[in-house]
Amino acid sequence: MNNMGPYDEIRKKFNWNISENELGYKDGDDINIGWYCSDRICDQGKGEKVALIWQGFSGEVKKFTFNDSRIITNTMASFLQKTGVENGDRVCLFMDKIPELYFGFLGILKMGGIAQPLFSAFGGESLITRLEDAETKAIITQKKHLGKVRKIRDELPGLEYIIVVDYDGKKPLQEREIAFSMEDSEKIEKFDVFRSKAETPSVLHYTSGTTGQPKGAQHVHYSLISQYISSKYVLDLKDDDIYWCTADPGWVTGTSYGIIGPWSNGITQCVLDSGFKAENWYRFIEDQKITVWYSAPTAIRALMKEGKSEVEKFDLSSLRHLCSVGEPLNAEAVLWSTDTYGLTFHDTFWQTETGSMVITNYPGMEIKPGSMGKPFPGIEATVLDLKTHEPIEKRGVVGLIALKPGWPSMFRAYWNNEKTYNSKFINGWYVCGDRASIDEDGYYWFVGRDDDVINTGGHLVGPFEIESALLEHESVAESAVVGKPDPVNMEVVKAFIALKPGVEASDMLELEIMNFIRKKLSPLAMPQDVEFVDSLPKTRSGKIMRRMLRAKEWGEEIGDTSTLEDD
Amino acid sequence: MSGIKEVILDYIKEEYLEDEDMELDFSSPLITGGIVDSFSMVSLKRFLETKYKIQIPDAKATPDAFDSVDNILVLLKEFNVV
Numbered sequence: 001m002n003n004m005g006p007y008d009e010i011r012k013k014f015n016w017n018i019s020e021n022e023l024g025y026k027d028g029d030d031i032n033i034g035w036y037c038s039d040r041i042c043d044q045g046k047g048e049k050v051a052l053i054w055q056g057f058s059g060e061v062k063k064f065t066f067n068d069s070r071i072i073t074n075t076m077a078s079f080l081q082k083t084g085v086e087n088g089d090r091v092c093l094f095m096d097k098i099p100e101l102y103f104g105f106l107g108i109l110k111m112g113g114i115a116q117p118l119f120s121a122f123g124g125e126s127l128i129t130r131l132e133d134a135e136t137k138a139i140i141t142q143k144k145h146l147g148k149v150r151k152i153r154d155e156l157p158g159l160e161y162i163i164v165v166d167y168d169g170k171k172p173l174q175e176r177e178i179a180f181s182m183e184d185s186e187k188i189e190k191f192d193v194f195r196s197k198a199e200t201p202s203v204l205h206y207t208s209g210t211t212g213q214p215k216g217a218q219h220v221h222y223s224l225i226s227q228y229i230s231s232k233y234v235l236d237l238k239d240d241d242i243y244w245c246t247a248d249p250g251w252v253t254g255t256s257y258g259i260i261g262p263w264s265n266g267i268t269q270c271v272l273d274s275g276f277k278a279e280n281w282y283r284f285i286e287d288q289k290i291t292v293w294y295s296a297p298t299a300i301r302a303l304m305k306e307g308k309s310e311v312e313k314f315d316l317s318s319l320r321h322l323c324s325v326g327e328p329l330n331a332e333a334v335l336w337s338t339d340t341y342g343l344t345f346h347d348t349f350w351q352t353e354t355g356s357m358v359i360t361n362y363p364g365m366e367i368k369p370g371s372m373g374k375p376f377p378g379i380e381a382t383v384l385d386l387k388t389h390e391p392i393e394k395r396g397v398v399g400l401i402a403l404k405p406g407w408p409s410m411f412r413a414y415w416n417n418e419k420t421y422n423s424k425f426i427n428g429w430y431v432c433g434d435r436a437s438i439d440e441d442g443y444y445w446f447v448g449r450d451d452d453v454i455n456t457g458g459h460l461v462g463p464f465e466i467e468s469a470l471l472e473h474e475s476v477a478e479s480a481v482v483g484k485p486d487p488v489n490m491e492v493v494k495a496f497i498a499l500k501p502g503v504e505a506s507d508m509l510e511l512e513i514m515n516f517i518r519k520k521l522s523p524l525a526m527p528q529d530v531e532f533v534d535s536l537p538k539t540r541s542g543k544i545m546r547r548m549l550r551a552k553e554w555g556e557e558i559g560d561t562s563t564l565e566d567d
Numbered sequence: 568m569s570g571i572k573e574v575i576l577d578y579i580k581e582e583y584l585e586d587e588d589m590e591l592d593f594s595s596p597l598i599t600g601g602i603v604d605s606f607s608m609v610s611l612k613r614f615l616e617t618k619y620k621i622q623i624p625d626a627k628a629t630p631d632a633f634d635s636v637d638n639i640l641v642l643l644k645e646f647n648v649v
Contacts, residue, residue, distance in 0.1 A: 057600050096601060121604060144586035170588065275598040276605055277630045302605070305629075457606070492609075507617045514610045515582060529590035 002363035007374065014377030019229035023264070029223045030195045033075070033202055034110030037069040037263035039193070050268045053242075053288055054099050057274035062099060066266070069103060072182055074191035076100075076107025079180055080138065083161055087112025087194050088351040089137040090204060093249070094118050094127070094145055100165040101183050101249055104140050107260055109202055109221070112194030116204045116216075116452055119250030120145055124152045125469055125520040129213050129416075130206045131156050134415055140180075142166045150174065198222035204415060205252045207352040208462030210451040216415030217352045223256075223409035224264055226356035230376060231261030234348060236321050236363045244270045244285070245294040250461060252352040253325055256409070257294055261356075278306035282314040289318040296326035298457040299346060300333045301488045306365060308340050321363060323348055326445040326458020327490045327505060331370030347372055349401075349446070351432060352460075353424070355508055357410025359444050372436065372444040380404035381444070382429070383436055389426045397446050398437045402429035438491070452546050453531040454483035456491050458525050463546060466527070469497060469520050473513055475503045480536050483552040495527035496549055498535055505532035571649055576636050578614060583607060593636040608633050615639070621646040 004010055021414055024040075026030055041049070047067035054062045064072070066182030067178035085091060091113045095101040101117075108115040116134055118127065127148065131139070139163035141149055149162055153176065160176060167179035197203070202221045206214040206317040207462045220566040231237050235257065243262050262269040272284050276299065285293065303310075322337060323343045337345040346361035349372045360558075361373035374383040382465040383399030392399045405425065414421040424430055435447040463481040477500045497513065499505060510530040518526035537545045551558045572593055580591055597603045603611055604631050612628050615621070623642070632642045643649050 057596060121607075144589065147585060147587060273601070275596075275600050275601050275630065277605075277634065279631075302630075305626075339580075494630055506615075511610065511613050511617055514613065518607060519608060523604050526605075526606060526610060528609045 001237065002236045004236070004362055004364070004377075007365045007377075008363050010233075011375075011377045013093055016225055016229075016378055019225045019408075023224065023228055025225070028197075031198055032109060032193050032196045032225060033221050033224050033264070034073055034106040034108075035193045035200055036224055037106055037260060038066060038073050039117045041263070041266040042068040042070050044266065046266050049266065051263060052099060052102060053138060053268065053270045055270070055272050055284060056098075056287075064099065064103075064565075066263075069106070069263070071187050071189060072103045072321045073106040073110055074188040076104055076180070077111035077191055077193075079111060079185060080107065080234060081111050082224065083163070083178060085113055085138050085161065088201070090114045090116045090134045092116040092118055092134075092139040094120055094122075094139050094141040094149070095165070096120050096142065096144075097248060097271050098142065098165070099271075100140070100142075102259055102271070103182065104165075104306060105249060105255060106119045106263075109196075110191065110193045111201075111443055112196060114201045114204050114218075116206075117249045117251075117255060119248060119522065121524075122250075122522045123518070123520045124148055126214075126465075126522050126525075128155055130216070130463075131159060133206075133213065134204055134216055137161065138163060143168065146177075149556075157481060165201070187525070193221070196221045199412070200411070201516050205255070205352045207252075208460045208465060209420070210453055211464050212420070212462075213465060213542050214462060215251075215417050217411040218413045218415050219355050219409065220412055223355045224260060226407055226409035228264045230360075231257060231267075231401045234346070234357050234360050234362060235261065235294060235323055236377070237262060237267045237292060239266065241267055241291045242270060242289055242318070243267050243292045243294070244272070244288070244290045246281075246296065246299060247294070247325075252355070253294075256356055257325075276302060277312050278303050279313075282311065283314065284464060285316050285319065287313045290444050291318055292321045292323075293319060294323045294325065295345075296458045297324055297329045297333060298326065298489050300324060300329065300337065304333060304336050305488070311340050317506045319343055322346065325350070325357075325362075327455045328370070328372065334367065334369035349373070349444070353411040353430075354403070354407075354432075355411060358403055358405070358407070368441075368443050370445070371439075371505070372446050374442050376445065382427070383438055383444075384429060384431065386435075389431075390538070391427075392438075395440050398435050399434050400450055400533075401432040401434045401444070402426075403432065404428070405430050437519065452482070452489050452550070454493055456483065456486075456493060456524055457489040461493060461525050465521065466493060466495065466517060466525050467526075469517055470497065470513070472520070473516050475499050475509060476513070477501075478536060478544075480544045480546050480549055481527070482546050482553060484553040485519050486528075487517050493525060493529040494529040494531065494553060496531050496533050496536060498533055572636055572640055574618070575639055576616075579603070579611070579636070581612070582614075593610070595636075596634055598634045599638075603633065605630065615643070618646040619643065619646070619648045621648060
């Protein structure tokens with residue numbers, strides 16, 4: 001029996017009080033995610049239960065109980081306070097998937113800070129943009145990433161503390177740098193957890209848009225109510241589960257369902273801090289006897305490439321439930337997983353802004369391969385007409401996915417960007433920016449983005465940010481960036497580039513440009529294909545027509561070209 | 568042969584290695600060790616193709632084939648580069 005029961009029944013009777021009651025929360029109470037994910041589980045008598053099984057790329061395994069977690073997060077919270085971080089300050093986590101990242105996240109929340117996780121592969125420009133916008137006061141990082149932080153810190157006068165979690169004493173620390181050791185610090189048994197309320201800011205996750213720089217989606221502690229119950233219903237987490245979320249906490253899945261969801265449910269979770277290799281992943285599942293696995297279409301398609309024979313080398317019989325997130329899971333991958341693992345991947349749809357799953361497939365509910373599933377109980381969803389922005393009553397018609405505001409984990413602001421935040425709400429709906437249709441049975445079917453944002457490997461990349469960075473390359477006169485189809489990552493970045501006069505196109509220049517963006521922004525933003533062109537298609541007012549270039553890549557109709565300047 | 572290995576190792580150190588103190592040799596895990604991620608692997612593949620004037624089919628550009636300089640050398644042998 002799954003946790004949720006029949007979908008139609010729970011959808012009728014569900015309200016968020018169910019989650020509040022299970023968490024022992026009442027309106028007006030203190031609510032601190034850090035406390036709920038550690039102290040509360042210990043108070044329930046599960047202090048000696050394993051909270052985290054961590055494995056590094058070399059095979060080293062570390063285990064931490066919920067009591068360990070409680071003490072370590074106390075210790076990190078106390079350290080931050082003594083260092084000078086105050087409640088409401090933004091504290092960036094810039095680390096690989098090491099234990100300090102997971103406990104640091106809760107530690108920040110416990111002392112009232114706002115956790116700002118950033119993907120550790122980000123380059124200097126990506127870091128500056130996000131730290132500057134958030135006016136981040138402290139960054140917690142590790143030695144291997146210190147070089148990147150040092151290169152940009154002079155441009156960030158508000159960044160007062162650079163905390164290094166694995167300082168080995170070999171080279172002196174520099175200005176503003178402080179060492180912190182999770183193992184060697186004095187353990188703090190009791191800590192006065194910050195008395196945050198429902199609307200107290202908790203997490204700031206940056207996400208990309210079509211125009212402008214990335215925006216910080218700001219969440220609050222009350223998001224726990226959604227994250228807890230959706231983990232219980234959709235991931236179907238039960239007390240004896242061993243859960244593995246493959247996402248990096250630099251992205252929202254890695255915090256909502258790689259930290260908050262499982263730990264607020266008191267579940268043992270695993271982390272593999274290693275690059276992707278099918279053999280290593282399967283061995284990890286076998287060794288740790290993982291039961292619930294939450295991964296991404298890109299990874300699933302990469303595993304498909306390795307074939308069924310690779311699967312047969314391992315005992316994966318511990319697995320009982322599989323879910324996927326990031327971009328739409330194609331029907332072929334759903335069918336492959338059913339055939340190969342004897343279990344079907346359940347696709348889940350949500351965004352940085354939604355904070356938790358909003359349209360998903362559920363254990364026990366019939367899966368239509370390729371469908372996004374149905375709205376989560378408590379979520380009112382629809383598709384809006386592309387022009388009038390009114391709900392479409394007729395089934396099978398493509399519109400904009402929209403949600404009625406008010407679910408607990410909905411973002412509360414874009415940091416410093418009220419105008420863009422307000423623009424996301426139309427006719428009383430939050431508009432996700434994705435297109436879909438709803439079939440006769442109420443299943444949603446993803447069609448594509450409604451803007452120029454590129455979804456590569458489940459991560460959104462903004463073309464504007466890449467085009468701006470490309471202009472800083474000495475050979476580039478102008479550029480346009482679009483997504484092009486990719487069998488594994490759904491889309492990858494393609495750049496059309498017009499070179500400055502006198503510059504010759506060459507393979508070496510293409511490689512140089514790729515590496516330039518990879519180091520400046522991130523590997524995700526790196527164009528995997530560069531096409532040198534004489535000029536770019538523009539409107540008469542001079543705006544680059546990305547949609548024409550994108551249509552060409554996807555083999556679609558180019559559409560209206562009446563405003564082209566060269567017509 | 569050792570010249571090619573060293574060229575590739577130097578390129579990886581120069582382009583991908585963030586931790587200045589980290590020791591990297593021919594057998595160091597690149598993909599599983601988190602030095603080169605799956606997206607960056609595309610640029611490493613492009614480097615090899617440009618440098619040695621070959622075309623590596625995507626099917627052969629697997630995480631395993633790129634997981635160390637030694638493994639890359641095995642791959643390059645298929646293209647008569649070494």
